[in-house]
Amino acid sequence: MTYTAPLKDMLFIMDHLADLQGLSQLPGFEEATRDTAQAVLEEAARFNQDVVAPLNVIGDREPSHWHHGNVTTTPGFRDAFRQFTEGGWQGVVHPQAYGGQGLPKLIATACTEMLNAASLSFALCPLLTDGVIEALLTAGSEAQKQRFVPHLLSGAWTGTMNLTEPQAGSDLALVRTRAEPQADGTYKLFGTKIFITYGEHDLAENIVHLVLARTPGAPEGVKGISLFIVPKFLVNDDGSLGARNDVHCVSIEHKLGIKASPTAVLQYGDHGGAMGTMIGEEGRGLEYMFIMMNAARFAxxxxxxxxxxxxxxxxxxxxxxxxxxxxxxxxxxxxxxxxHHPDVKRMLLAMRAMTEGARALAYVAAAAHDRAHAHADSGERARQAAFYEFMVPVVKGWSTEMSVEVASLGIQVHGGMGFIEETGAAQYLRDARILPIYEGTTAIQANDLIGRKTVRDGGATAHAIAAQIAVTETELAQLDIPASRAMRQRLQAGREAFEQVVNFVVGQIKSHPNAVFAGSVPYLKLCGIVFSGWQLARALLASAALRETDPHFHDAKIITAHFFAEHILTQVPALRDAILSGGEAVDAMRPDMF
Amino acid sequence: MTYTAPLKDMLFIMDHLADLQGLSQLPGFEEATRDTAQAVLEEAARFNQDVVAPLNVIGDREPSHWHHGNVTTTPGFRDAFRQFTEGGWQGVVHPQAYGGQGLPKLIATACTEMLNAASLSFALCPLLTDGVIEALLTAGSEAQKQRFVPHLLSGAWTGTMNLTEPQAGSDLALVRTRAEPQADGTYKLFGTKIFITYGEHDLAENIVHLVLARTPGAPEGVKGISLFIVPKFLVNDDGSLGARNDVHCVSIEHKLGIKASPTAVLQYGDHGGAMGTMIGEEGRGLEYMFIMMNAARFAxxxxxxxxxxxxxxxxxxxxxxxxxxxxxxxxxxxxxxxxHHPDVKRMLLAMRAMTEGARALAYVAAAAHDRAHAHADSGERARQAAFYEFMVPVVKGWSTEMSVEVASLGIQVHGGMGFIEETGAAQYLRDARILPIYEGTTAIQANDLIGRKTVRDGGATAHAIAAQIAVTETELAQLDIPASRAMRQRLQAGREAFEQVVNFVVGQIKSHPNAVFAGSVPYLKLCGIVFSGWQLARALLASAALRETDPHFHDAKIITAHFFAEHILTQVPALRDAILSGGEAVDAMRPDMF
Incomplete structure (x- = not known):
């Protein structure tokens, strides 16, 4: 049940697919040298392997538990969280001005991966805090930033996102929590929020809740929703903690997995109202929440x-x-x-190929995010931003869907032992099963991919990505080995299918919206497979050039890409067919016919 | 969390796909009329809906538990089991001569489905007992049959299959349990068996263990293994129960799912030896075990x-x-x-289409089993037997693999609520996850499909099935509606891919065994999809002819088939490509390269 961070693959991707070298020459990232990256990753590996990873099984067997409104986390979590904050790990990607390290998202992404591999349940607390920091930095007033961000970065306080209510899940237009303005400019909040990750716990002295709520007389729907900051303990002007606020954890959920992560029901205002202050402008709450959602979705x-x-x-x-x-x-x-058995090798290769492909895609997307912020050329910034934005729903949707499949294969490799909880393989499936659901289900990601990412610019970003893939196909044609021949054939078929589907989506969205959305998740999966395959194709080319230096690593990389071409990329035409001709049957089935 | 037995679909399949009418005209099945079938199914539905189904959640929350060698089952199981046996449900398919009802497997299969839908955990006890009855009837002496079968049929006693040992799972050649002959013709058994379903419980007064063990001086490997009957309590000549035998349950497993079903570690012979008698001939134990395994695999x-x-x-x-x-x-x-949302409809249709396709295939296979036994013509018996034998690994492998996917989709439909255990959706995934593992993993089924079912007769049975599918394609061509056009196109492509793969498997098994077995599970899945699609195509044709009589049912059936064609059958070319060209990468990856 140990964990060994895949530092070699991480650095290979940074060096050869994500161009860390080029990134470190951009203004603001001068410190992000290869040496720094390696040092940070090695330190993260040590911490996560030694301190966090052993807690993963303990968290499953001794989940965090609720008693009279308080939540006691799994034994060992408090000490590990202290070490996490002392190591400065909450601040890797955040500005130095507030106490962070200001490193590129590319490097932070590797740290995030290691923390989550060590323990998804543990990692969720920093993951949510990251989102709160990001939202405050983007939309908070200077006073709000000064008051909250340094404490969140230091780990003294943690953060939560409060969106969901019993009647409002995917559809946040249905949010009912009320925020009533007070004479002093603050608000009093009243309502119930559910599924609040780390909504209550004992890891930090304060918890900063970001809460979606409606102001009196606000319009119906999403435009009437504002964002509020509601700390568990009020914060005095000198920064010290004041009175307990009127937000209380009335229960935590009994879940399939990630059991050490407390999922809270929070009650606001049962004793007079929970004091909050508005973030940014009234009615723009959902917009701000999407800032943190985007970061959280990638995470x-x-x-x-x-x-x-x-x-x-x-x-x-x-x-x-x-x-x-x-x-x-x-x-x-x-x-x-x-x-040694072919079917076991097939399963292990499938697990490895899907994992490495999704990793490479995410890291390349993270580097695009960095360039979108730091590149000197505004056109390049816009192109990189469009690329990153396109990839966010794909990274979220595909990496999580494949993780369920990989974890299930992991059980299968174990045979009967996989079904016995003590073996540990089953926990990964139970834990992974939430990932395609929270922070927006795969269908919500797919709607985003179709609506905002594909259709809004008429398919321009999508076709630009296809053109980049075609360049890789040309490069593959220069390399005459079985792996590159197979990859070229399958990648080309995949890229052509992607373009067909993009044209279908853009062309039919107005006239046949039901047919297009019946293929939304297959479209997302198709993108995940084609783009992962593309990155593994680039890895194959890099490894073919480098194989003399380390045949063990690079030969395996080439075979993994070869496998992905023949076993995973081959699924793309099936997805294309389901998208292009599958809408009619879905549409024909009226809800009353089921 | 209620369950409603799908009687309409079950009877539709029996009437229009499995030819119950024809079956009831065969000698021995005269009582299996349409009226009888319907009456039995309705009674089974009542019992399982009302008595067993409510126990499913209770069994998950209050699993059977072990204390000092005894196992107490979930509250309510004892009473439900008493009602199960009083209703005669253990004997549906077994000979009237021993107290059974002698009904066709086709009808029994519907009963098995309902019992398992009501509670997998509960149904496992009768499932194993069925296998023991089948093995005794086939290989037992007349005295053994008389002594054990009536008690097993009445439910006074239950049965278990003891194959697995810590070092011998998929590979039964490694079995080490010893059976030492005694002067009186009995044996004393010594060893440890694990993963014994209902190896100990409080539902019946005796438990009849069938045990694989080696006799002294027996050859290495599978040919040295014999089969023994070892009752928990010895049976006196007058049929009364005697002394406690030396077989003891030392623990039960803590599992991901099917928690109410006790999975026992059984220790044989720690106190002088467990008394057993041999079944059939020495050295043929595995052969006999396969009789019950085949029945159990189908179940x-x-x-x-x-x-x-x-x-x-x-x-x-x-x-x-x-x-x-x-x-x-x-x-x-x-x-x-x-x-109403397209993606939710897509998920529900996928769940429905895969379930109905697998059901139709299994029922058609069950009817072939009945004809293989009862048909007057020996050539027809042989053809039906070959068909059934071909289908057993497909029904086992594909239905269970798809059940994991369907249960996972079921969670996804629920969104965040799906991850909360109280919702109940997660239990189905946890329960289903054992199905592709026990009674032979999917890889073991796939090996059987390749070795014994496809290659042994040079692909003859496989090509005969393909020819039957081609007939259905011709019939589809006569019906000019979108669903039949789509189905014909996809079914033809699927059938052609199946034939290509069969030729590949038969042609390459000697020269490239590693490549063939790297595609074994994809081959099994391809078969599952093509054959399920074939049965849904036949259902489509029947429903198109009948739609006036019940448009609500038949239109939904036609749309379900249409959906299967466009969303599931479209996956077949991907599987074919992975099989035909995917072996090279798997072979290239040496075990040390992972």
């Missing part, structure tokens, strides 16, 4: 990569040790370790 | 159909009730129940 995508990697490591360790059955090729009469 | 396939149906019903009920978001086509400004 949840990394949770998918992380748990997939951990599940793969676990299954591989078992497959290397379990002896069962002779080889099918008759090469020996004795039973062998199951890692 | 586990039905467990897949069952839990998939229950998960679908659960998700549909939620989707009909949960209001969230406006329709994407703008048809109203108000939020609607989520069953």
């Amino acid at each position: 949840v995508g990394m949770q998918g990569v992380a748990v997939a990697d951990r599940a793969t490591q676990h299954a591989l360790a078992y497959a290397r040790e379990r002896v069962q059955s002779r080889p099918v090729d008759g090469s020996t009469k004795d039973p062998v370790t199951i890692v | 586990v396939g039905m467990q897949g159909v069952a839990v998939a149906d229950r998960a679908t019903q659960h998700a549909l009920a939620y989707a009909r009730e949960r209001v969230q978001s406006r329709p994407v086509d703008g048809s109203t400004k108000d939020p609607v129940t989520i069953v």
Whole structure:
């Protein structure tokens, strides 16, 4: 049940796919040298492997628990969180002005992956705090920033996102929590929020809740929603903590997985009103929330990569040790370790290929985010921003969907032992199963991918990505080995299918919206597979050039890409067909016919 | 969390796909009329809906537990089991000579599905007992049959299958349990068996263990294994129970799902030896075990159909009730129940289509089993037997793999609520996850499909099935509606891919065994999809002819088939490509390279 951070693959991606070298030459990222990146990653690996990873199983067996409004976290979490904050890990990507390290998202993404691979439940607290910091930095007043951000960065306080209510999940237009203005410019909040991750806990001295609520007389729907900051303990002008605010945790959920992460029901205003201050302008709450949602969605995508990697490591360790059955090729009469059997190899390669492909895609997207902020050329900034924005729903949706599949394969590799909880393989599936749901289900990601990311610019960003993929196909044509031939064939078919689907989506969205949205999730999956395959194709090219330097690593990389081409990219035409001709049957089935 | 047995679909399949009418004209099945079938199914539905289904959640929350060697089952199980046996449900398919009802497997299969949909955990006890009865009837001596079968049929005693040992799971050649012959012709058994379903419990007064063990001096490997009958309590000559035998339950497992079903570690012979008698001839134990395994594998396939149906019903009920978001086509400004949203419909249709396709395939296979036994013509018996044998690994492998996918989709339909255990959707995934593992993992089924079912007769049975599918394609061509056009196109592509793969498997098994077995599970899935699609195509044709009589049912059936064609059958070329060209990468990855 140990975890070994995949530092080699992380650095390979940074060096050869995400151009860390080029990134470190951009203004503001001068400190993000190769040496720094490696040092940060090695330190993160040590911390997460030694301190956090051992807590993962403990958190599953001794979940955080609620008693009279207080939540006691899993034994060991308080000490690990203290070490996390002392190590400065909350601030990796945040501005130095508030106490952060100001490193690129590319490097922070690797840190996020390691923390989540060590323990999804533990990592969720910093993940939400990151979102709160991001929202405050973007939309908060200078006073709000000064009052809250340094404490969030230091880890003295943590943050939460309060969106969901019993009747308002995917549809935030239905939010009913009220915020009543007071004479002093503050608000009193009243309402119930559910599914609040780390909404109550014992890791920090204060919890900063960001809450969506309606002001009196605000319009119906999303335009009437504003964003409020509601601390668990009020903060005095000198920064010290004041009275307990009127927000209380009335219960936490009994969940399938991530059991150490307390999922709170929070009651606001049962004793006179919870004091809050508005962030930014009235009626723009959802817009601000999307700032933190975008960061959180990307991070949840990394949770998918992380748990997939951990599940793969676990299954591989078992497959290397379990002896069962002779080889099918008759090469020996004795039973062998199951890692020799073709079907077990197929499963392990599928797990590895999907994980590495999703990782490469996410890191490349993170680097685009960095360039979108730091590049000197405004046109390039816009192109990089469009690329990143396109990738966010793909990274979130695909990495999490594949993580469920990978974790399930991990159980299968274990055979009967996989079903026994003590083995540990089942926890990854239980934990991973929330990832395609929270921070927006895969369908919500797919709606975003279609509406805001594909259709809004008439498919321009999508076709620009296709053109980049075509360049990689040309490069593959220069390399005459079986892996590159297979990859070129499958990647080309995948890219062409992607373009067909983009044209279908853009062309039919107005006239046949039901048909287009019946294919929304298949479209997202198609994008996830094609783009992951593209990054593995680029990895293949880089590894072919480098293989003499480290044949063990690069040969495996080439084979992994080859496998992805033949076993995963081959699924793309199926998804295309389902999208292009699958809408009619879905539309024909009236709700009353089920 | 209620369960409604899908009687209409079951009877539709029996009438129009499995030819119950024809079956009831075969010698021995005269009593299996349409009226009898309907009466038995309705009675089974009442019992399972009212008595067993409510126990499903209770079994998850209050699992069977172990104390000092005894196992207390979930509250309510004892009473339900008493009603199960009093209703004669253990004997539906077994000979009247021993107290059974002698009904066709076709009808028994529907009963099995309902019992398992009501509660997988509860149904496992009768499932294993069925296998023991089948093995005794086939290989037992007349004395053994008389002594054990009536008690097993009445439910006074239950049965278990003891194959697995810590070092011997998929590879039974590694079995080490010893059986030492005694002067009186009995044996004393010594060893440890694990993963023994209902190996100990409080539902019946005796437990009949069938145990694989080695006799002294027996050859290495599978040929040295014999089968023994080892009752928990010895049976006196007058049929009364005697002394406690030396087999003891030392623990039960803590599992991901099916928690009410006790999974025992059984220790044989720690106190002098467990008394057993040999079944059939020495050294033929594995052969006999395969008799019961074949029945059990088919039944586990039905467990897949069952839990998939229950998960679908659960998700549909939620989707009909949960209001969230406006329709994407703008048809109203108000939020609607989520069953109106295209992606939710897509998920529900996928769940329904996979479930109904797998059900139809299993029932058609069951009817072939009946004809293989009862048909007057020996050539027809052989053809039906070959068909059934081919289908067993497909029904087991595909129905269980798809059940995991369906249960996972069921969680997704629920959104965040799906992750909360109280909702009940998560249990189906946890329960279903064992199905592709026990009674032979999907890889083991796939090996059987390749070795014994496809290659042994040079692909003859496989090509005969393809020819039958081609007939259905011709019939589809006579019906000019969108659903039949789509189905014909996709089914033809699927059938052609199946034939290509069969030729590849038969042609390459000797020269490239590793490449063939790297595609074994994809081959099994391809078969599952093509054959399920074939049965839904036949259902489409029947429903098109009948739609006037019941448009609500038949239109939904036609749309379900249409959906299957465009969303599931479209996956077949991807599987074919992975099989035909995916072996090279798997082979290239040496175990040390992972």
